[in-house]
Amino acid sequence: MPKQFVVYCDFDGTITTQDTGNVIIDDQIGTAERQRLDHCILDGSKTFPEANNEMWAGVKFKTFQEAVDVCKKNNVSHDPGFNRFYAILQKHNITLQVVSAGLKPIVEVYLTDYPNVQVFANNAKITDGNWTIQYVDDSPFGHDKGAPIRKLKEQYKAQGLSDAERPTILFIGDGVSDMSAARDADFVFAKKGKDLETYCKREGIEGILIWENFDFISDWLENWLAN
Numbered sequence: 001m002p003k004q005f006v007v008y009c010d011f012d013g014t015i016t017t018q019d020t021g022n023v024i025i026d027d028q029i030g031t032a033e034r035q036r037l038d039h040c041i042l043d044g045s046k047t048f049p050e051a052n053n054e055m056w057a058g059v060k061f062k063t064f065q066e067a068v069d070v071c072k073k074n075n076v077s078h079d080p081g082f083n084r085f086y087a088i089l090q091k092h093n094i095t096l097q098v099v100s101a102g103l104k105p106i107v108e109v110y111l112t113d114y115p116n117v118q119v120f121a122n123n124a125k126i127t128d129g130n131w132t133i134q135y136v137d138d139s140p141f142g143h144d145k146g147a148p149i150r151k152l153k154e155q156y157k158a159q160g161l162s163d164a165e166r167p168t169i170l171f172i173g174d175g176v177s178d179m180s181a182a183r184d185a186d187f188v189f190a191k192k193g194k195d196l197e198t199y200c201k202r203e204g205i206e207g208i209l210i211w212e213n214f215d216f217i218s219d220w221l222e223n224w225l226a227n
């Protein structure tokens with residue numbers, strides 16, 4: 001029987017080499033102020049939604065397109081190996097599940113050339129240049145990326161499939177908002193030198209693979225499928 005698998009993937013800093021949110025916010029409030037607010041999340045003086053809302057409140061673009069233009073101006077682009085990875089998924093008829101704490105209208109612009117992708121992300125409403133962030137849920141990052149993975153596992157269980165019989169679940173990410181998904185996936189690809197790698201090692205999460213670009217993930221996947 002062919003090996004079956006499901007892939008969940010972060011967007012910012014994973015599919016793209018830069019973080020679109022950081023690029024847009026830095027353009028509007030400056031890198032120093034954004035980093036000050038990031039630090040507030042790390043030292044616990046602000047929650048993620050508190051700091052995130054404050055950052056986006058400083059953004060004054062009237063449309064998502066203006067924000068996307070800033071990303072393009074700053075050369076935000078896909079990981080160079082992403083096309084090959086996407087082609088492998090296409091070959092196996094797998095929909096890529098993108099889970100993002102970023103903003104859906106911006107994420108989708110970068111995925112327009114990839115039709116077999118489903119995006120779960122936060123959103124925003126723009127009213128006269130005021131950005132209000134709409135979160136997926138009330139978890140610490142406004143989007144519990146592990147939730148769809150746990151739901152899928154429950155569905156397999158309900159179908160009577162054991163962990164050994166159900167498809168293997170892969171997760172690819174780089175940052176702190178990816179931590180809950182890392183706990184729920186069978187294999188976690190954590191980007192080298194980023195917060196997710198630090199977290200997984202500290203927590204002793206099993207099945208960790210350290211990646212630097214998507215070619216590593218494609219090689220691993222092709223090898224895994226062939227064996």
Ligand SMILES: [Mg+2]
Nearest residue numbers: 010012013175
């Ligand atoms: Mg990320």
